[in-house]
Amino acid sequence: MAMPTSTRPKPLLEAEYCKGCLRCIDSCAKDCITQGEHVHPGTGMIPVILDLENCNGCQLCIQACPEPYGLRPQVVPESGSGEFELEDPASLFGPRASHLQEPVDHPGREVPISARQPLMLKGTYASAIGAILAGCRHVFGYPITPSTEGAELMAKILPKLDGAFVQAVSEVATVNMMYGCAGAGLPCMTFTSSPGFSLMLEGISYMIGAELPGVFVNIMRGGPGLGNIAPEQADIKLACRGLGHGNTQGIVLAPATPQEMLDLTRLAFDLSFRYRNPVVILGDGYLGQMAGVVRLPDTLTQPGLPAWAVWGDQEHRRNLISSILITEVDLEAHNIHLNAKYAEIEKQEQRAELYRCEDADIILVACNTPAGTAKGAVEAMRAEGMKVGLFRPITLWPFPIDAFKPLLSHAKRIVVVEASPGQLQDELRLALSKADLDHPPISSVQRYGGKLPEQVEIEARILKDFQLMKDARMMEEVKA
C-alpha cells in the first residue's frame, strides 16, 4: 500500500527536551507516538517515542507540545539523503538571548527658551511646571488632598503638549503605570500625599530594584492613618529610611519655596535618570498651597531615550526591565551594585543652604516651610544681637553632613525645628553618628498634627538655649 506523501515536514524530537507529558499522544490520528519506557539519563524524564512510518506531517503533535524545543518540524536539507542531520551545536545554542546589537543611549537636548516674566505659582503648580520643563509628558496619579492641584494642572496642560495624564484606579496602580512608562525610558511623575505615598512604596521598591527613574512629589499631611489634610513633615522617616521592602534608598529633596518646587523638580528628573533611581520630593501641605514668585529657567529639556529602555522597537528588543534575580549570587551582586550607587549618591548629591551660619552660636536646622519660619526667627534674633544661623538641608537623604561639619567648630547649641516628632532630628543624629562627629546639645521645636512651628516658639527656644549656654559657661568659670 502506497503511503500518502506530504510536503510538510514531519516532527523531530530531541529526547532531552521532552518532559514526557504525553499531551502529543492524543493529538496524533496515526498513532505514531507512544509513551516511553526508559528514563532519560540527562533529564530524569521519560520521553515519548516516535515512529514516523505512518506520519503524514499534520504537525498537530507539534501544536500539542508545551515545550518550544520539544516536538518541532524537521529541518529538511535542500539536497542529500532527506535524512535529518544534526545541527551545528554552535548555531543551536546561540551566543545571546537575542541576536540584536547592543542598544545605545540617544541623548536628550536642552532647548533654549526666550526670556519670560516671573510667574506667581502655588507650590504644586510650580512643581508641575518644573516637570514640564524637565521634559516630563507622562503623569499618573490618584487625587488626594493637598497635592491634587498638581495633577489637575497636568490634566489641563499635558493633552495640549501631546502627553498624557492618566488618573489611575489607585496609588498602587499609579506607581505601576509609572513603572511601565519609566521602563519604556520616559520621564514620568506623580503628585501624592502621605497616605497615597504609603500605598506607592511597594512599587517604589520594584522601581529601585529594576533601576527605574521616576519623580514622586509627596505633599505631606497630618498622620498617622487618615490623619488630616493640614501640613506635617512626618514622612521624612518613610522617605529616607523606608522606601518599601528590601535594600532601598532614594534621593529625597526638600524644597522651601515655590521657586524651589520648580527648580528641585527639574533637578529630580535629572538625578533620577542619572542614577536610574526614583527621587522623592517632600513638601509640606503649606508649601503645596503657598503661592510665590517663580522664575523660569533658560532652557527646557527634550528627553532622549536611554539604551536600557524597553521601548517596543527593534533596537531595544533585547532589553528587560525586572527586579527578579532568582539566584542568590546574582541578587547579592545586584545589592552590591545598588550599595555602590547609594554610596556615590551620598558622596555627590548632598545639598544644603547655610543662612548666616558663619559665626552662629546657635544653629537652627529646618526644612520646607518651617525653614522659612526659622529664617524669620534668625533675622529677629540677629536684630537683638544674638548669633543665630539656619542650616537648611535641601537633600534629606543623603543628609548634607559635609556642609554641616564645619559649623561644629563654633556652634554651641543645635535646635531642630520641624513639624514631626523628631524625624528630621533623627536624620541629623544618624548622619552625625555615621560621620563620627562630636556635637553640641540638640534641642527641638516640634509641632504635629497639622500645626507648623511658629516663629515665636522658635524664638522662645532660642532664648532658652542662650540661657543654657550662659549657664554652662558660668559653670565652667566656677569650675575654673
Add this chain to the structure above:
Amino acid sequence: MSVIYDHFERHSHGEGLKGRTTHYCPGCGHGLVHRDLAEVIEALGIQDQTVLVSPVGCSVFAYYYFDVGNTQAAHGRAPAVAIGHKRANPNSIVISYQGDGDLASIGLAETISTAQMGIPITVIFINNAIYGMTGGQLAPTTLMGQKTSTSPEGRTTDMGMPLRMAELIAQLDGPVYVERVALYDTKHRIKAKKAIEKALRIQVEGRGYSFIEILSECPTHLKMNPTETEAWVKECMEPVFPLGVKKDIVVEPWWDAAQTPNFDPDKVLAVMGADQEAPTRHAKGFPLHLGGQDISFKLAGSGGDGAQTAALLLARTAINEGFDATNIPSYGPESRGGTSYADVHIAEHEVLNPAAPNPMVLVAFNAPSLTKFAPTVREGGVIIYDSTVIEDLSTLPPLAPGIRMVGVPLTQLAMGLERPMVKNIVALGAIQAVTQVFPPETFLSTIRMVLKDKPALLPLNEAAFAAGLRHATLTPA
C-alpha cells in the same frame, strides 16, 4: 520560531538543559500558550513592536522565552504596567500575560479599570483554577468543592464562588473583544490560537482592548497526569467557565499610534501662561510707610467671599512691582463654610516667614473673621471690615494700640454693581485707598493681566475696584 529565543540564557544563565527547556512542569498549559503567542507575534510581523509584561505567578519568567521587549511586573499590576508602556510609546504592542491569582485576585482593581479604559492592550489570562507558583492554594477561579492546600476540605461558598472573568470583563463598556478558549484538544488549541491572533490584530489596528481567557492545565497541583488534567478541564472547568466569544464589537481604529509629545518652547510657554512682556511699574518704591521691608496681610471671610482671589491679586501686584510676595490660603473642611483666610506677605527683598500670625493689615469680610483675627493685628496696624454685614463693634475683644479701623460697605458697593461676588475687588480698592501700599494703576494692571482671557469681565471689575477706592478714600478712620 523566531520569537522564541534560540537559547534561554535568562533561565539559570542558560546552563545545560535549561538553555532549551522551559521552567514549566510537564504538561503545563503555559507552554502551549507561549507557542501560540510567539507564532502569532511572528505572523503579524510585530516582534519589533511588542512589549510583553510578565506577571507574578508561574509565568513570572515568560521573559526567559520571548524575543521581544520584556518587562516584569509586581503581583497583579501587569495591566497598569502595560498602560504605562502603551502611553509612553503608543506605537508599541503591549501584552499583559497573567494568571488567575494575579489577574482575578490581587490585581482585580487594575484588571477592571484598565479594561474599562479601553486603551488598546491585549490581556492573556491563564485560568487553571489554582495557584501554581506558591504551591496549589485556592484561586479566585477554583471550583466549588475543589480541594486546594488552603481549602483542604474543598471550596465552600464562604470562600467566595468561582469568578468568571471573561463574562465580567465582557459586560464592561471598554473592551472590544473578549473570548474564553481552552487547550484540552486539537480543535480547541486551534481556536485558542485564532483568538489570540484576533486579539492582537485588534490592538495592531488600534481598535481597542481585548481579553482572552484560556482554560489551562496545571497537572502538578491538580495532582493528575496531563491527560487526566485535560479531561478535568473539559468535564469540570468548562461547565463553570463556558467557552466562546463573550464580546465582539466593531470599533473603527481610533488609537493614535503616531502621537509624540511636543517640546516646542513657544508652545510649552504658551500653555503655562508665561508672559513675555514686563508689566509697567508705577510705584516709587517699597511701601516702607507700612512698617518695614516685609508687610503681612490677612484676608478673611467665609468660603465664597473671594478672600483667596483678592489675596492672590494683592501678591501678584507686589510681584508686578518687582518685589517678593507669598500667599498662603487656609484650606480644608474649615474653608468650606467656616472662616476662609489667606496670609499675604510682600517684601522688598525676600519673604522669610510666609505665615502671618500678626498681620499689619486685616481685611474682614464677616463678623466671625473680625472677632477671630482683629486681636492678632499688630500695633499701628489697619483693619478694613465690611460694614454692610458688621454693624456692631462693641463686642470686639481688645485690640493692640494704634490700630486704624475702617468700615467699608463692601457688600453694598458690590450690590450697587449688581454683582455681589465682586466685593473682593471692592475690598482691593479699599486696601489701596486705606494703605497706599501700591498705586491704583498697579492694581488695575494686575486685574487686567488676570482677566486677559476674559475681557468681558474687565469693566465690572474695574468699576468694583474704583468703588472701593472712592468710598474708602472718603471714609474717616
